[in-house]
Amino acid sequence: MVLAFVTSCLESTAKNHEVIFCGERIPVHNDFVANKLMNVIRKQVPVVNLPKLRKQAQTWFPTFERYLSKHGLPMDLKYIPVVESGFTNATSHAGAAGYWQLMPGTARGLGLVVNDMVDERMDIVKSTEAACKHLKSYYSQIGVWALTLAGYNFGIGNISKAIKKQGTNYFSMQLNAETAMYVYKIIAVKELFEYPEIYMKDFGYNVFNANAKVVTKSRGDDSDEDFKSMSVKVMSKNAKAPKTKFTYYAAHIEDAKKFKDGDLIKIVFDEDIYTSSGPSRKGYSFKATGWVIDDRVFVDLGLGHELTLLAMDNQKGIPVDLIKQNKKTEVVLKQEEEVEE
Numbered sequence: 001m002v003l004a005f006v007t008s009c010l011e012s013t014a015k016n017h018e019v020i021f022c023g024e025r026i027p028v029h030n031d032f033v034a035n036k037l038m039n040v041i042r043k044q045v046p047v048v049n050l051p052k053l054r055k056q057a058q059t060w061f062p063t064f065e066r067y068l069s070k071h072g073l074p075m076d077l078k079y080i081p082v083v084e085s086g087f088t089n090a091t092s093h094a095g096a097a098g099y100w101q102l103m104p105g106t107a108r109g110l111g112l113v114v115n116d117m118v119d120e121r122m123d124i125v126k127s128t129e130a131a132c133k134h135l136k137s138y139y140s141q142i143g144v145w146a147l148t149l150a151g152y153n154f155g156i157g158n159i160s161k162a163i164k165k166q167g168t169n170y171f172s173m174q175l176n177a178e179t180a181m182y183v184y185k186i187i188a189v190k191e192l193f194e195y196p197e198i199y200m201k202d203f204g205y206n207v208f209n210a211n212a213k214v215v216t217k218s219r220g221d222d223s224d225e226d227f228k229s230m231s232v233k234v235m236s237k238n239a240k241a242p243k244t245k246f247t248y249y250a251a252h253i254e255d256a257k258k259f260k261d262g263d264l265i266k267i268v269f270d271e272d273i274y275t276s277s278g279p280s281r282k283g284y285s286f287k288a289t290g291w292v293i294d295d296r297v298f299v300d301l302g303l304g305h306e307l308t309l310l311a312m313d314n315q316k317g318i319p320v321d322l323i324k325q326n327k328k329t330e331v332v333l334k335q336e337e338e339v340e341e
Contacts, residue, residue, distance in 0.1 A: 018305060021187050022074035022145035026171070033171050040181065041188040041199065047086070048192040054294060056087040057193070060099070064128055071132040074145065076190055080131070080152070083185045089122045097121045100131035110134055146170035146183050154179040194316075197291055197298040249273050249333040251309075254285070256323040265290040265299055265323075267309070273333065275307055295320050305336050 019026040019037070028034045047053065064078035081087060084101040091097040095104055098121035104114045110130035112120040120126045138156055139148045142163070147170050151159035154175065166173045170183055192199065250270035259265065264287040273280050290297040296317030299309045310332040311318045323329045 019187065019191065021183075021190060022076045024145050026146075026187060030171065037184055037188065040184040041191060044185060044188040044192060047082070048189060050086075053082070053086055057082065058294075060087060060124065063124060067125075067128045067132050071136050073132055073136060073139075076145075076186075077132075077135060079186050079189045079193070080149070082189045083182070098127045099124060100127050102127060102130060102134070106134065142168075144168055144170070149183050149186060150175065150179050153182040196293055197300040245337045247335040247337070249335065251331050251333050253318065253323055253329040253331055255327060256290075256329065257325075257327065259290060259297070259320070259323055261290075261292040263290060264288065265297065267299070267301075267331070269333070273307075273335070275303060275335065277303070290318075292320055293317060297323060301333075308334050308336070310334050 019028050026033065026037070028037060060081070061078050064081070065075055068075055068077055081099040084096075085099050087099060089098055090101075092101060096102060097104075097119060100121070102110070102112070102121050107114050107121050107127075107130060110133050112123075112126060112130050114121060121130075135148060135152060138151045139145065141156065142148050142151060142159070147159060147163065147168060150162075150170055150173075154162075159179075162173060162175060173180075252268050252270060254266045254268055256265055266285055266287050268285040269280055269282055272282050288299050288301055290299050292298075294317070296311075296315075296319055298317045301307050301309060308316060309318070310316055311322070312330055312332060314332065318329065318331060
């Protein structure tokens with residue numbers, strides 16, 4: 001029983017890690033999609049790694065989440081400004097401006113003032129409200145989030161024409177180069193923000209810490225095999241997002257006072273836990289690599305979404321200072337299970 005859990009932890013986490021965006025499963029069982037997504041994730045690492053961007057994300061994500069919630073929209077849409085503007089009030093060559101990169105005509109149609117004196121696209125609150133209305137309107141017409149985002153980038157008219165000719169699967173459509181990459185970029189940013197520990201071993205070093213020791217790894221031509229092996233599918237237009245049940249278990253970290261970025265951390269179960277790998281009894285312990293991101297230690301437990309390590313404040317990642325100050329640091333294991341309605 002314990003052996004099963006250990007074996008699972010030693011195997012690739014990616015096999016257990018479903019890629020889901022706005023409740024829609026991304027078809028990474030498809031070789032083309034898997035390779036493309038992994039390549040985009042690699043290219044997005046330097047973007048997500050910028051300390052200034054991560055600090056701005058912590059500042060502005062609560063605002064985005066508040067307005068997304070107000071309009072009944074998925075929280076994953078908060079990653080759009082990361083790709084659109086990198087949290088800068090820039091103006092594109094085409095004339096789009098602000099964090100959400102709204103075009104002048106679109107912004108005016110959404111109630112924003114845009115003239116020679118005032119440009120409310122630069123107002124983070126007003127532009128977020130407008131962007132939410134815009135996304136909600138598009139989704140009501142299209143009904144698939146991947147295509148809604150493609151429409152946000154390409155225009156509702158253009159994407160509607162593409163849908164009539166090619167169907168409703170964004171991942172199999174022939175689109176212009178920018179739009180064909182756009183949804184992948186947003187998904188990649190979400191993955192790197194929310195599941196960084198899963199990708200650490202794939203890149204061979206802590207991509208968020210410039211002082212971390214680089215570990216050379218030879219992966220050859222099979223670097224995307226983990227992604228290819230995922231078994232997921234795109235949800236249909238009328239399909240509902242899966243219902244999820246969360247269960248929380250007590251655990252603790254032992255003897256981590258000398259922890260350094262990339263070291264193994266000893267985790268001890270304080271309750272019996274049953275996972276897809278089988279049962280593990282109270283008192284069972286194992287070691288996993290810890291990575292420092294924003295002064296918190298993230299640990300890949302080897303079970304993807306199914307089991308994640310949380311601090312006692314219910315946040316992912318354990319404060320570095322906390323584990324260095326205590327011989328025993330209490331933590332929480334969150335188990336995630338899909339349930340039938």
